Amino acid sequence: MSTVRLSNVSKSFGNLRVVSDVNLEISDGEFLVLLGPSGCGKSTTLRMIAGLEETSSGDILIDEKVINDDDPKDRNIAMVFQNYALYPHMSVRKNLAFGLKMRNMKTSTIAEKVNEVADMLQLSDLMERFPAQLSGGQRQRVAMGRAMVRTPKVFLFDEPLSNLDAVLRTELRSELKKLHMQLKTTSIYVTHDQVEAMTLADRIVVMKNGKIEQIGTPKEIFHNPKTLYVAKFIGNPQMNLHEMQVKKINNSIFLTASSLSIPIPKAVINRTNTSYLKDGATISMGIRPTDIFINNAGNKKGAFKAKMILTEMLGAETLIEFGIEDLNFKAIVEDDYGISSGDLFEVGMNFEKIHIFEDTT
Amino acid sequence: MIISFPDKKKRRIYKENFLYIIMMIFGFLMLVPLIWVVLTAFKTEPEIAKLPITWLPESFLNFDNFVQMFAEQPFGRYFFNSITVAVISLISSTAIAVLAGYAFAKIEFKFKEFFFLLILSVFMIPAEVMVLPKYLMMAQIGWVNSYLGLAFPDLFTAFGVYLFRQFMSGIPDTYIDAARIDGASEIKILWHVILPLIKPALAAFIIIKFMFSWNQFLWPLVIGQKQDMFTVTVGLVAFSGQWYNQWNLIAAATVLSIIPMLLIFVLLQKHLVQGLVMSGTKG
Amino acid sequence: MLKFLWISFWGKSVKQRRSRMGYLFLLPSLFFVTLHFIIPTIYNIVLSFSEWHIIRPLEFVGFEKYIDVLTSDEFWEALSRTLYFTLLSVPITITSALIVALALYRIGPRKGSALVRAMYFAPVVASLTAVAYIWTWMFNPAYGLLNEILKFFYLAPIQWLNDINQVIPSLSIMYIWSRLGFDMLILMSGLTAISPDYYEAARIDGANRWHSFWNITLPLLNQQLVLVCVVEIMMALKVFELPYAATNGGPVNASRTLVMHIYETAFQWNRMDEAAVASLALFVIILIVTALQHFFLSRKIHY
């Protein structure tokens, strides 16, 4: 039963403000992911929650109790580090037991708990090995075990999968997810990998320059990015973004760039802040590559003339890059219909899925 | 660079072998004075004064010089004193230097740079410069002729702070972070996490420090007045009389004075090299 | 309750507590810095302005002792002798240590290389007093090994320590022999730390061995070289055991070094005041030398 709350938390190193006015609430059992590029303040935020860094201002609360001035050891948290930080001179068993030993637990209790966790993570055969004798995945699991063994109120993860190769990463990612479903411990997870964030998180916090850009479930973040930054950051390949002019004709709104003109459906206007949809204003229009399709089925709606630039076969799908007028777009399509570069063809867009942002690229 | 030239490679190996032999020869020459004194320690007085000089002693079982040496001076006591002083100062200086090294390497506090420079300056100024005032200080608190007095200048070694700081700076911070989260206090982190990781530096420090304490001369000469507070080095010098040098006995005493250090070196030399190398890599 | 006391004593925030822990860890060191360095320095300065008497309190006499010392031939002679010894010993020690280190590094790890390294290091374990006796016997004009070797090559025997002009070079030989191994080890540690990539890169760039040495080895060895220079110059400037045990400053004072002068003035002639002045002189000299070294040698060094 643990909640974590950050209230107006800021952190500066000298004149450099790395985290500013972060407000965040993590409910019990939630898996929260802090997402952002390196240097965005996500790690610092995590380290402040851990007590490894101290806040410059604001409060951090666990279970509604301010813990700003508690030592890490008194916060009852556990942390998994990017490089695992397994003590190189201790065996797996000792690494797992260290946290308990530091809390002066009885030897028999320690052994019991360590074995329990080892079973759960299939580490039992590795107990007498030293970190240097383990593979990356095994090390990662020991690091997990070391965090779990103390049954803390909160798990903190600092990019725990980034040192692994792609296959292992995917595998451990789902393992992690299962573990969380099993343990239901409040977890805060820092990563720069949006896929990790999407797959693991109950909610994602996208950070930029020490500030929170958007908080939301993976779906919200993906489908309804609040800022241009979030839109750019989430989704692979990146959302197509272009500067366009707002044109109001009667009651309809169009976005135009050179001779291209896109009508905006009501649904989009409704979920967009209308204050910047003024006639003649410059905005950013975004559409995800998956919301563009090749107009081959005779569906003329929203069809544009396009010129193919490049097609890249991805397997089940194909990534195409094409130009409409002088704007370049990317799309993920199921079939490229044999269109090769230089060919002219028609594309359609799902206008409902268009995003409009006030700031420009 | 993937193409290899077998001739060139062979020539390089020849060159290296040649160099190896040269270095062996010079290395042996470095040992000659030591060998010579060991041989002398087994010779009788007339043998020593024989011309032309003889290399080998008549008998390697001639331990008379060692026996007589112990009869003339309480060398056993000198050894005990030297070891006691070396151990006291080793424990004290290691503990103090590890603490300070950790603080400098891993803890943030104000005036850190200043304090570090201060300690470095102690490292730069030789103890000999401070012998008089230190002696007078010892005299005032009555530590003359005592083990504490003998060990006093060695209780702290600035070099150790420098060495440990260099070494600890190379230990990733995450080990410490992890230990902090695991619930260890700073002292426990130092004991359970840092100390095992700096073993090579510890070994290097122990050798250098022990050597330094064991070989101290001016200070024990000044502070240990009575014969029963002499260290081996002072005893060795006291042994060579003013007007009559018994070279066979001096040689025996010299040989014995080197043996403890030699043992420590042989036991720990691998670590010494490793320790120095590892602290060298961290700028 | 306990926790409250802990926090109120150590400060409220984690950072405060941690930085106080830093000070706490530093405390023993600072205690000894005070005891070994600050108080003695002050004491020394006080002593240098006083008339010392063995059983009476100190009496302020201004610069009298400075004048006494700085106008005495003995002080200047001892000083110049010490500098001569240092200039003779240190460059040779460091150069030969560097050569040995490079050669041993070149040989690389192989069977017996640890033994060869140990051969060079072995003399280091002997105390300087032991070194003095070992070499007094080597240098003995009649029974010593060195003259015997000279004789073997039909060379004229040398008086070594018995000769006014040869005594300092002879002491230098002892010193170089006993210090070479230590410097070699330090330099080797530096060499080992240089990544072979640099040499590869240089070779691809067309640098020969000599270029590599000047442009890669020496600059990257800078830290170790500075350390070795600092330590050796200090050791040489304070040399005491060697002349004390081997020659007792003789013949005719030709090997009486500055520290020996300080020792005798203080403890044999009971003039602590004048000895304090001489000690301060040594202090200042070492400060100057160290400062010069920092200025010239350590460009990229960060402690």
Added chain:
Amino acid sequence: MMKHLLIALKFSVIAILFSVVSASAGTTLKVWLPVDTWKKTLGFYEENLAEFKKLHPDVEMEFVQIPYENYEAKYLTAFASGSDAPDVFNGKVAYYAGAIGIADEAPSDLQKLYNDELLNTTKPFFQVDGKWHAYPTSTDQGMMVYYNVDHFKEAGLDPNKPPKTFQELLDFAKKLTTYDADGKITRNGLALRYAGAPVGITDKILPFLHAFGGRLYSPDGSTADGYLNGPETTAAMQYMYDLVYTHKVSSLELGKPVETFAAGKASMIFREGWLEGWMAGNAPDINYKVSALPDGPAGYPGLSLLFGWSWMVNNQSPNKDIAWDWIRTISNKEMDLELAQLEGYLPVWAENFEHPFVADRKDAEATQVIMSNPSGPYYDHPYINEIASKIGEQVQAVLYGADPTKALQIAVKNVNKLLKKK
């Protein structure tokens, strides 16, 4: 490893505490002696404590041997520290009573006793301003000639006719010196002290100086100019220089005089009476005789000494009176004789010189000559130790080939500086 370190730490703490505790108990009288040639003296006193124990049953005695090498430094550091200084110590009176002022004046009963009973010739060595400050350890009769009988025979000299004059000394030395094929000396005709503490060197050249009529400094102690560099002293120096360089009868390469004499590598040396005891123990095979010093151009040099060894009481000691009590108990002619016999040197009580032990010694004849002649000059300047050291340095320079006149000029400059310090 950490566990072992901890255990070691515990033990050392306990050991330190123990030594602190055990150090503080009762009155202890500390007696220090620099051990050079007297190896049995302390043991002798330790065994003869009965009388002292009657006076002070509770006082513990602590006899400490201070190695001769730099004993002065040990003394000074002890006196300066105060806490661990000796109550009774053995040393040179002029220095410790005069320059340092640490030696106590003897109580009046001892003043009288010593005046009445001790040998007259050496009195000034133990007095300051006519007052006794010490009880002599032995009677030092200054230098005598030790000569190797076998060498004399070998060189065709009569072993019963030692050199009578410095000219003869040189002639004999020429005959006694042996050389190798290269002309290098293999045996010293007359071995000279050329190394070691400069004080000792000066001590050994005094007979040369006095035989030529020279002096270290003026009788009133005001200047060395005209004395140390006077024609007589210069001539004495020149004589020594010639021994090494002109006549080549003395080599600086064979070793220290006693070493060479004991090894049969020197035919004649100058040394004090105690050497007889030492030779018996260390070089019993050397067949030698002892004679009085020869006459120089200025006649017989007389007793030529810088200092004599003696027991003094530390005037800073809280146990001064007990210390004098101990000295009182050892100041008797029986113990004097017994100790002299034990160590093989001359007693200090005038009466003991009648004893057959003295008469049977090899140096008996020489002793008679010394005692029947007036003493040579005595130097009582408080800084005599350092003065002698400065002179010794220059003597050494001469023996190493410096010009005697120039060397003595430097010596005068250095000595005058010290003479001014009173």
